[in-house]
Amino acid sequence: MIFPTTPSQTVGPYFAIGLPWPEGPYAVPPGTPGAIRISGFVYDGDGDTVPDNMIETWQADTEGRFADLYGHGGPARLDGFRGFARCGYEDGDGSYEIITVKPGRVPGPGDALQAPHIDVSVFARGLLHRCVTRIYFADEPEANAADPVLHSVPADRRETLLAQPANDGYRFDIRLQGPGETVFFAL
Amino acid sequence: MNVIEHDDASTAPARRDRDAAQTPTSYEREPVHAHPPLDDAGYKSTRLRHPRTPLVYLPQTITEITGPQLGPQRVSENDHDLTAQHAGEPIGERITVSGRVFDGEGKPLAGTLVEIWQANSAGRYRHRWDRWPAPLDPNFSGAGRTVTDAEGRYRFVTIKPGPYPWGNHHNAWRPAHIHFSLLGRAFVQRLVTQMYFPGDPLHPYDPIFNSVRDERARERMVSSFSIHGTQPNWAAAYEFDIYLRGPGATPFEEAH
Numbered sequence: 532m533i534f535p536t537t538p539s540q541t542v543g544p545y546f547a548i549g550l551p552w553p554e555g556p557y558a559v560p561p562g563t564p565g566a567i568r569i570s571g572f573v574y575d576g577d578g579d580t581v582p583d584n585m586i587e588t589w590q591a592d593t594e595g596r597f598a599d600l601y602g603h604g605g606p607a608r609l610d611g612f613r614g615f616a617r618c619g620y621e622d623g624d625g626s627y628e629i630i631t632v633k634p635g636r637v638p639g640p641g642d643a644l645q646a647p648h649i650d651v652s653v654f655a656r657g658l659l660h661r662c663v664t665r666i667y668f669a670d671e672p673e674a675n676a677a678d679p680v681l682h683s684v685p686a687d688r689r690e691t692l693l694a695q696p697a698n699d700g701y702r703f704d705i706r707l708q709g710p711g712e713t714v715f716f717a718l
Numbered sequence: 719m720n721v722i723e724h725d726d727a728s729t730a731p732a733r734r735d736r737d738a739a740q741t742p743t744s745y746e747r748e749p750v751h752a753h754p755p756l757d758d759a760g761y762k763s764t765r766l767r768h769p770r771t772p773l774v775y776l777p778q779t780i781t782e783i784t785g786p787q788l789g790p791q792r793v794s795e796n797d798h799d800l801t802a803q804h805a806g807e808p809i810g811e812r813i814t815v816s817g818r819v820f821d822g823e824g825k826p827l828a829g830t831l832v833e834i835w836q837a838n839s840a841g842r843y844r845h846r847w848d849r850w851p852a853p854l855d856p857n858f859s860g861a862g863r864t865v866t867d868a869e870g871r872y873r874f875v876t877i878k879p880g881p882y883p884w885g886n887h888h889n890a891w892r893p894a895h896i897h898f899s900l901l902g903r904a905f906v907q908r909l910v911t912q913m914y915f916p917g918d919p920l921h922p923y924d925p926i927f928n929s930v931r932d933e934r935a936r937e938r939m940v941s942s943f944s945i946h947g948t949q950p951n952w953a954a955a956y957e958f959d960i961y962l963r964g965p966g967a968t969p970f971e972e973a974h
Contacts, residue, residue: 533822533823533824533964534820534822534823534824534961534964535749535752535822535935535938535961536748536752536753536822536909536961536962536963537909537911537938537939537960537961537962538752538753538754538911538930538935538936538938538939539753539754539909539910539911540754540897540910540911540912540926540929540930540939541761541763541910541912541926542897542899542910543897544845544847544848545835545837545843545845545847545848545897546835546897546899547845548835548843548844548845548859548860548861549833549834549835549860549861549862549897549899550833550835550899552792575766575767576765576766576767576770577766579766581767583847587908589781589784589785589786589905590781591780591781597780597781597784598786598787599784599785599786599787600784600785600786600787600789600829600903601741601784601903603741603743603780603783603784604780604784613786613787613788614786615785615786615788621845621846621847622846622847637779637780637781638779638780639777639779640777640779645779645781648781650781650782650905652905652908654910655767656763656767657761657763657764657765657766657767657768658756658764658767658768659753659754659755659756659758659761659764659926659929660753660754660756661908661910662756662769663776665776679777680776680777680779683774683775684774688771707766707767707768707769708766708767708768708769708770709770712769712770712771713769714771714774715769715771715773715774716773716774716775716776717773717774717775717776718745718747718776718778718782718905718906
């Protein structure tokens with residue numbers, strides 16, 4: 532490192548005038564067959580919802596390919612696949628949603644294949660730096676059991692990283708602090 | 719020399735392979751104090767929103783070293799000029815804000831999305847929950863977007879935002895600032911920050927600015943005034959270079 536990074540600052544309460552857009556929550560084009568909705572709430576340490584949250588996600592397509600700018604991981608196979616979603620509201624109730632597909636498995640440390648997962652950034656007023664977590668899927672028990680990242684998380688906290696099947700996709704809540712606090716990662 | 723035209727299907731994969739070979743496969747871990755702490759006694763809103771459990775180390779896998787192609791399709795004609803988005807011009811001090819986006823090795827990041835948002839010259843945001851009694855400006859929305867050029871340069875035309883009071887503590891005022899959002903080229907490079915203006919008397923009193931403990935690091939969030947960039951009879955120039963994380967020493971391990 533020659534040049535230290537520019538420090539992070541909070542997105543503050545007014546990011547909605549600049550960052551979200553109507554199709555932001557769509558990591559896949561609207562109408563994509565087999566698309567799923569992942570939704571939930573963001574909670575603070577008192578168990579109250581965080582209405583000024585902004586969620587961003589990044590993931591592979593169903594075959595484990597990325598819509599990466601530089602071609603790492605091979606080109607995405609799904610037509611119009613963006614792999615990136617952003618959700619935030621001017622007048623939110625603490626919920627978020629993304630519309631996507633369940634990602635395929637991609638390589639991890641060593642020769643291990645990772646379980647299907649989605650990287651998540653949480654931004655909000657009061658967060659001086661983003662909090663990073665991962666969404667895994669509760670209905671992938673075998674892949675999850677072999678996942679090196681999940682394995683590095685204390686067993687009694689792994690559940691906080693599992694999206695649970697719901698009517699129209701999956702439910703994944705994010706608890707910034709307190710009982711059931713979500714596992715956050717240092718990158 | 720053979721020039722292949724109209725043959726995207728065959729040339730695109732080759733270009734992608736070349737680009738992939740030239741971009742980092744791992745990024746340096748940042749020092750602990752590179753960014754402000756999530757728990758900051760001076761900034762009240764951190765109290766119930768910071769994780770209490772230590773962060774878990776995440777190895778940089780293919781998911782972390784890749785990033786979205788969210789560039790030109792998010793940017794339209796007047797997005798870089800916040801003074802040209804309405805029928806009339808906004809009230810305030812017309813300025814240009816420009817600079818370059820680099821990684822930690824000083825290599826420019828081309829084609830990366832830069833998004834900004836800000837208050838108007840009276841310090842008021844066009845947002846439902848900004849209730850401070852300063853006037854809205856019908857000619858100012860306060861949001862801008864652009865993509866860096868081949869040398870990592872970006873440029874915005876806007877008006878200087880005003881300072882404004884907030885409820886953090888008695889007589890709390892935010893110094894003038896412009897919010898910046900950068901995607902970089904990898905998930906690990908994602909950065910949201912704020913650009914401040916040189917010589918602002920409110921800097922010593924602002925807990926968000928001072929959440930960055932190291933003075934030299936704080937200075938990296940302060941733009942500089944440029945008389946050379948200033949356009950006579952038109953706009954004062956502020957320059958703000960941004961550094962995202964640089965490549966690390968350990969290569970990414972591909973599965974065999």
